[in-house]
Every structure is written in C-alpha cells, then in structure tokens.
Amino acid sequence: MLPMGYGVTCGWASPSIVLLTSDETPLPSGKITMDEASWIASLICFGALIGNILFGIITSKFGRKIPLIILTIPTVISWLLILFAQNVYYLYASRWLNGFVGGGIFVIVPGFLSEIAIDRVRGFLGSTLVLTCNFGILLAFVFGNYFDFYMTPKFVIMLTIVCGILLYFFPETPSFLIKQNRLSEAEKSIQFYQNLGAKDGDYELVQSEVSRLRSALYSEKPGKSDESMKLSDLIQTPGRTAMLIGIVLALLNQLCGCFAMLNYTANIFEEAGSSMSPNMSAIIVGIIQLLGSYAASNLVDRTGRKFLFVVSSMGIAFGLITLGVYMMLKSWGVEVNTFNWIPITSFSFVIFIANWAVMSLPFLVISEVLPEKLKDFGTSFCMIILWSTAFIVIKFLPLLTATLGFHGTMFLFAGVCLSSAMFIICLMPETKGRSYDEIMNLLK
Known part of the structure; x- marks a missing residue:
C-alpha cells in the first residue's frame, strides 16, 4: 500500500502540471509558470535525499515496523497540502514531503521484504515493491484523466490510513x-x-x-556481539564487492535513459504523428510499465536476477540505439515518414524491457547482496546516489540534448547500459534461491 501510494505521487505530476499551468487551474492564486512546474517536479528528489539519510539512521535504531508506520504521517500531511492548496508553495511543501516519504520507502521496504521472506519467494516478494509502485503511477494517470483534481489526494489519504492501521498488527522483522x-x-x-x-x-x-x-550478526567468539559496522567491512570483501554492485545498479537505474524517455513522452508520440492526448499517452506508458514489472515478478525466481539484468540492460541499449538512429537520420533531413512507427515502438520496448530488471530489481538485489552489518548504511548510501543522479538528470537533460542532440543523448545512455551489462556479467553473482551465507561466499 505504501509503495502504491508513492507511485501515485510519482504519476501525479504528469496530468496535474498540465492542469495547473492552464487557465482552469484549481489554485486560488492562479495558474503556475513552467519554472514553478519544474520545481514541483524536482523537489521530490531533495526530499528523497533527506528521507534516505534519516531513515537509514532510524531503521538501524528502531527496526522496520515503527519507521514504516511513521512514514504514513508525512504521507497524509503531503496530500492534505494538495487537497487544501492555496498557492504554489503548498505544492512545493507537498512534493518535498512526497520525496521524503519515497526516500524512506526505498530504504526500508526492500530490507523489510528481504528479512521476512524465505529464499524461495524472496525474489517475487522483493519485486512487488516496483510492481505496486508502477500500479500507483498508472492509477495517477487514470485519475488525472477521468476524475477531478481532488480525487487523487482523497484516495491516497484513505489508502495510507488503512496501511498504518494494518502495519500496527505486524511483528518486527526477525533480524x-x-x-x-x-x-x-x-x-x-x-x-x-x-x-x-x-x-x-x-x-x-x-x-x-x-x-x-x-x-x-555475531562474531565467532561466544558472547561477544560484533554487530556494529566498521571501516574494514567497507574495504574488505564481501562488503566492498556488495557496495560496488549496489552503486552500479543505482546509477544504472537512472542513467539507463528510461527517465529521459518518460520526460520525452509527448515528443515521441508527436514524432510518430499520434493524435492521442498527453494524458492518454501517459496512461499507455503506465500500462507498459506495469506489464514490464509484472513480467519481472513472474520471471525473477525462475530465470534469476543476473540473467534478467543482462537481458534488460542490453534490451534497453538496443531500443535506445534504434530510436537514436531514427532521430539522427531525421535531423539529417532523410525521409523517414515511412518508418514513423519506430519512435512509439522503440519507446514502448525500452520502457517494457527496463521494468524487467533495471527499473524494478536494483532494490531487491542491493538488499540481498549487502552483508547484515552494512545493510542499513549500504542501502541508504545507494539510494542517496540514485536520487542525486535523478536530480541531475531532471535538471541537466535539456542541456545534454542541446549539446549532443536527442540522438547523441540516446547513444550515451545506450553506452551506459552496455558497459553496465558487462559489469553485471563479470562481477554480480546470481542470488536466486541462495541463502545469505551462500551469497556472501560468492562475493568473496
């Protein structure tokens, strides 16, 4: 329920910014500017950075259950700010809190799921984090297209209150x-x-x-606890290898180009001559995302994490290169109208295959490969890298496309995916069905 509510947060901006920048804006202060809209989109990253750091500390002291219940409070407040917004500053505060909650969710939930699951279903259970988040994104697109501005906050507030009540009856994790x-x-x-x-x-x-x-959690010496993290845990295997894997997967999650694809949705559909509205285009994107993450949840415990990451990374690279070549030829003045189906097809394929692993499984694998002593710090650190990269992509993507061209940017993202695939093949172990001790031995 919490990731679903956060997914609604992620998808809310797409239909809402269109409304807020129009003359029909629900804000009493009037319509917002595009600069204000860009801050509404990017403030979520600042909030997530603080959420990563704070909940990384809180979870090591108070466990998983209490922080998850605490997260329901800022979630409700953030949506109340939207429900009763008088001007754009209400929305700024709401989006910062939304990001704060998201930072907490992606630190706590992967570890929580990993710690309560038996090895046989750990992959499926872990993949539901992004699956439910993508379902929430789709809900936000549908609500934005078919309901009024105030329906979405009412829905998420109700969902979050129910979630908080249910979490109260769950025990803390055994670890x-x-x-x-x-x-x-x-x-x-x-x-x-x-x-x-x-x-x-x-x-x-x-x-x-x-x-x-x-x-x-304990040393071999009886009666002596060795559960605190030391510098040696970071610089020696298996901790060093696990942290390197986590950092690469966090960077790949944002630098694969899928975030860029979602920001260029309207452009790509326009290139293909589509007559669909932006909101309907977004719904199609949401469905593709959901199908991709659903496929991942069904495949992750059958084919394994490593195989899915390699296929996902190389598949994204193939789709981006195809799209890049089309855009490059178009910029050269080559007649490509016969192939105007390529942007939509490539776009849909990239989003679908990315959700097989690159967008859906990093959080699961990071929680699986990190040693127990590093789990709280390592997860938080990797998520800080992810959200910092997300902010850079949001703010500097226009500059990048202006410098390299749209096709050059696609080729750059494809290069990141291919190099990451080589790293995964060489260094990332397969964790499917393996116990904690087996995974630690593979990292040595």
Whole structure:
C-alpha cells in the first residue's frame, strides 16, 4: 500500500502540471509558470535525499515496523497540502514531503521484504515493491484523466490510513529482533512470517533460522556481539564487492535513459504523428510499465536476477540505439515518414524491457547482496546516489540534448547500459534461491 501510494505521487505530476499551468487551474492564486512546474517536479528528489539519510539512521535504531508506520504521517500531511492548496508553495511543501516519504520507502521496504521472506519467494516478494509502485503511477494517470483534481489526494489519504492501521498488527522483522537480543520475539516473528506452528518440525525450523541469523550478526567468539559496522567491512570483501554492485545498479537505474524517455513522452508520440492526448499517452506508458514489472515478478525466481539484468540492460541499449538512429537520420533531413512507427515502438520496448530488471530489481538485489552489518548504511548510501543522479538528470537533460542532440543523448545512455551489462556479467553473482551465507561466499 505504501509503495502504491508513492507511485501515485510519482504519476501525479504528469496530468496535474498540465492542469495547473492552464487557465482552469484549481489554485486560488492562479495558474503556475513552467519554472514553478519544474520545481514541483524536482523537489521530490531533495526530499528523497533527506528521507534516505534519516531513515537509514532510524531503521538501524528502531527496526522496520515503527519507521514504516511513521512514514504514513508525512504521507497524509503531503496530500492534505494538495487537497487544501492555496498557492504554489503548498505544492512545493507537498512534493518535498512526497520525496521524503519515497526516500524512506526505498530504504526500508526492500530490507523489510528481504528479512521476512524465505529464499524461495524472496525474489517475487522483493519485486512487488516496483510492481505496486508502477500500479500507483498508472492509477495517477487514470485519475488525472477521468476524475477531478481532488480525487487523487482523497484516495491516497484513505489508502495510507488503512496501511498504518494494518502495519500496527505486524511483528518486527526477525533480524532486527535478534540484533536487539529479543530472541523470544524473534522466534514468534519467524513463526508469523513463515506461517509455522507449534509442531516439532516447525520448532526445529524456527531454531535453525534463529541460529542462521545469529551467525550472520555475531562474531565467532561466544558472547561477544560484533554487530556494529566498521571501516574494514567497507574495504574488505564481501562488503566492498556488495557496495560496488549496489552503486552500479543505482546509477544504472537512472542513467539507463528510461527517465529521459518518460520526460520525452509527448515528443515521441508527436514524432510518430499520434493524435492521442498527453494524458492518454501517459496512461499507455503506465500500462507498459506495469506489464514490464509484472513480467519481472513472474520471471525473477525462475530465470534469476543476473540473467534478467543482462537481458534488460542490453534490451534497453538496443531500443535506445534504434530510436537514436531514427532521430539522427531525421535531423539529417532523410525521409523517414515511412518508418514513423519506430519512435512509439522503440519507446514502448525500452520502457517494457527496463521494468524487467533495471527499473524494478536494483532494490531487491542491493538488499540481498549487502552483508547484515552494512545493510542499513549500504542501502541508504545507494539510494542517496540514485536520487542525486535523478536530480541531475531532471535538471541537466535539456542541456545534454542541446549539446549532443536527442540522438547523441540516446547513444550515451545506450553506452551506459552496455558497459553496465558487462559489469553485471563479470562481477554480480546470481542470488536466486541462495541463502545469505551462500551469497556472501560468492562475493568473496
């Protein structure tokens, strides 16, 4: 529910900015300028950076459950600001809070899902983060096209309140409880999340899981806790390799060009001679995103993470190169009207294949490969890199396209995807169905 609500946040700007910059704006202060609209779009990144840092600290001290419940408060406030907005400053504050919540969600939820899931379903459960986020984006596009401005905030406020109430009844994750030496609560948490009863066989499974988690968190010396992070954990394997993988996947997530594609939606449909409205075009994009992330959730525990990342990265590169060649020939004055289906086809393919892995699975893989001691810091650090890169892409994409041309920008993003694919082939281990200890051994 929380990622779905955040997905609505991500998709809200597309139809709403069109309305807010028009004469029909719902703001009493009047319509906003395009410069103000650009700040509405980009302030979410600043909020996310603060959310990453703050919730990275909070989760290490207070676990996963309490921070998730806390996140519902700024979510409700942010949408109340939109519901009762009098001028653009209400929207600025709302978008900053929206980003703050998003930063928290992408730090906490991947770790939460990874810690409660058994190895067999960990991939599917982890992939639902982006799947539900994309569903929320699609909902925002549909609401923006078919309902009034105030329907979206009412929907998300209701969804978030229900989520907060439900989260109250869930136990904390076993890993955090063991870190706190609350072993009896950890056993009950394992029983709850793995649906184990009081039978002898189930009791042995619980004790085995407790022992596995304790061995990951404590040194070999009995009675001495070694759960605090040290500099040596960052510069030695497996921590060094895991951090490098996380940083590359975070950069690839933003520099693959998909963010650029979504910003050029109207241009691409216009190039193809489409008569569809911008909002209807956005709905089509939302459906493609959802289908791609749904495919990932079904494939991730069958084909594996590494295979999907390689296919996704190379597929994006192929689609971007195809689109780049079309735009390059068009800029040279070559007659390409016969092939005006290429922009839409390439665009749709890139968005679809990107959601197989590059856009949907980095958060899962980062939570899987990071050692227990680095999980809170490492996840937060990788998300800070992701959101910083997102802000740079938003602000400097027009300058990049003006300097290199649209086709040059596509070729640059394609190069990033191909080089990342080589890195993944050489250094990223396959984590499908593997236990924590097996993954750590592969990183050494």
